[in-house]
Amino acid sequence: MDHIKSYIDQNQQRFLDELLQLLRIPSVSADSKFKEDVLRAAVYLQDALKDVGVDHVEICPTAGYPIVYAEKIVDPSLPTVLVYGHYDVQPADPYELWDSPPFEPVIKDDKIYARGACDDKGQLYMHIKALEIMMQGGQPPCNIKFMLEGEEEVGSGNLEIFVRENAERLAADVILISDTAILSNDTPSITVGLRGLSYVEVELIGPNRDLHSGVYGGAVANPINTLCQMIASLVDEQGKITIPGFYDRVQELTTEQRADMAKAPFDLEAYQEELDIATIQGEEGYSTIERTGIRPTLDVNGIWGGYTGEGAKTVLPSKAYAKISMRLVPDQDHEEITALFTQHFESIAPNSVKIKVTPHHGGQPAVTPTDSIAFKAASRAFEDAWGKKPIPTRDGGSIPIVALFEEVLGLQTVLFGFGLDSDAIHSPNESYGVFNYLKGIETIVLFHKHFAAAKGN
Ligand code: BES
Numbered sequence: 001m002d003h004i005k006s007y008i009d010q011n012q013q014r015f016l017d018e019l020l021q022l023l024r025i026p027s028v029s030a031d032s033k034f035k036e037d038v039l040r041a042a043v044y045l046q047d048a049l050k051d052v053g054v055d056h057v058e059i060c061p062t063a064g065y066p067i068v069y070a071e072k073i074v075d076p077s078l079p080t081v082l083v084y085g086h087y088d089v090q091p092a093d094p095y096e097l098w099d100s101p102p103f104e105p106v107i108k109d110d111k112i113y114a115r116g117a118c119d120d121k122g123q124l125y126m127h128i129k130a131l132e133i134m135m136q137g138g139q140p141p142c143n144i145k146f147m148l149e150g151e152e153e154v155g156s157g158n159l160e161i162f163v164r165e166n167a168e169r170l171a172a173d174v175i176l177i178s179d180t181a182i183l184s185n186d187t188p189s190i191t192v193g194l195r196g197l198s199y200v201e202v203e204l205i206g207p208n209r210d211l212h213s214g215v216y217g218g219a220v221a222n223p224i225n226t227l228c229q230m231i232a233s234l235v236d237e238q239g240k241i242t243i244p245g246f247y248d249r250v251q252e253l254t255t256e257q258r259a260d261m262a263k264a265p266f267d268l269e270a271y272q273e274e275l276d277i278a279t280i281q282g283e284e285g286y287s288t289i290e291r292t293g294i295r296p297t298l299d300v301n302g303i304w305g306g307y308t309g310e311g312a313k314t315v316l317p318s319k320a321y322a323k324i325s326m327r328l329v330p331d332q333d334h335e336e337i338t339a340l341f342t343q344h345f346e347s348i349a350p351n352s353v354k355i356k357v358t359p360h361h362g363g364q365p366a367v368t369p370t371d372s373i374a375f376k377a378a379s380r381a382f383e384d385a386w387g388k389k390p391i392p393t394r395d396g397g398s399i400p401i402v403a404l405f406e407e408v409l410g411l412q413t414v415l416f417g418f419g420l421d422s423d424a425i426h427s428p429n430e431s432y433g434v435f436n437y438l439k440g441i442e443t444i445v446l447f448h449k450h451f452a453a454a455k456g457n
Pocket residue numbers: 119120152153154155156179180181194197361362363395396397398399400
């Protein structure tokens with residue numbers, strides 16, 4: 001164990017430099033203007049994997065961005081870990097809210113600031129450096145495969161085909177993903193649940209052209225006003241979603257399970273202070289941790305129409321739009337929820353507007369086991385490296401491929417993330433702690449050790 005720490009100490013600067021170089025590549029999958037950069041990130045990872053000594057690495061083309069696949073097979077009779085991560089990042093907009101440019105990473109107050117620092121380049125790169133360390137003693141204690149995709153932030157549309165077509169090659173004993181958060185650096189945790197996602201865009205069409213809001217206002221229904229009323233009606237005063245059937249498949253937790261969840265430390269005051277909000281809000285009868293962990297939600301992600309430029313333009317708009325996301329919990333099904341939403345939204349639309357609902361990507365919720373050899377190995381790795389037993393938590397975010405891996409490969413996942421909620425992923429000034437990066441590398445090495453030992457017996 002000490003040799004792991006001393007190796008990290010001695011190579012800390014290079015480990016950071018290599019990550020910073022990856023962070024300089026603006027691999028934004030959502031915006032085609034960054035296409036060459038996304039491809040460059042894949043090549044960078046291919047080279048990084050080659051450098052640490054995998055026996056095989058290739059860039060596998062898909063209909064979209066490629067998948068970087070690599071293998072270090074020590075001995076086919078040993079257990080195999082399949083590492084998944086994503087090298088694409090969210091758009092960095094709005095750029096003006098960043099204190100330093102999103103693709104010119106800086107280290108300040110022991111944090112690495114850049115788009116993708118935590119989500120997910122910093123976290124996936126830990127696995128490559130962990131392999132480097134394991135190669136020092138000769139070989140890792142188990143076989144390791146890497147599958148790094150470039151389309152996670154846009155719905156992993158081509159990953160499913162890849163996984164289905166390569167199921168045999170991807171054979172493993174467990175999937176390891178570092179793309180989630182821990183509670184805090186004093187309270188390590190392992191994510192055991194992720195929410196699913198249904199994402200829709202709605203369009204309301206009123207009069208056949210934009211109208212003068214004085215000449216017509218008051219006599220013709222305004223699609224933006226109508227959209228606001230419709231959206232407002234989707235969540236009631238108790239914070240319950242009003243779409244019929246929405247809760248039908250929601251698994252209610254037992255009193256014991258909820259009591260267990262409540263053991264995780266949570267400081268409401270600090271939470272509000274960090275977000276600069278005077279109060280919290282959500283479904284009645286549930287705590288904040290429950291509201292994000294085990295309850296479904298509905299949120300407007302964007303709403304637009306009419307005039308939003310400088311100054312005032314008096315206009316009664318012809319059209320109104322909104323993007324709406326619903327986070328789902330077991331056993332809700334994202335396709336069913338999208339259908340229920342569409343049906344309901346159409347049914348509440350007044351005659352004054354025509355309506356169009358367009359589904360975007362979605363994903364199923366997932367829970368991962370806590371009684372598996374892999375989970376126990378992960379737990380032990382945390383105990384060794386952090387001196388504390390990690391708490392199981394349910395995260396509110398979504399990684400749709402977790403459910404897919406289980407379905408197609410029959411494999412369970414360990415969500416071995418080291419980020420913090422305060423890392424501001426998807427926001428301006430995203431960061432990742434230098435401590436978390438280096439400690440994560442150490443913890444990953446220990447995971448492989450414990451997993452190989454326990455699995456080998
Ligand atoms: N890494 C996140 C998901 C995440 C964040 C899980 C924090 C748990 C804690 C992932 O990259 C992500 O952003 N997922 C998207 C869904 C995807 C389909 C675009 C999300 O959750 O919005």
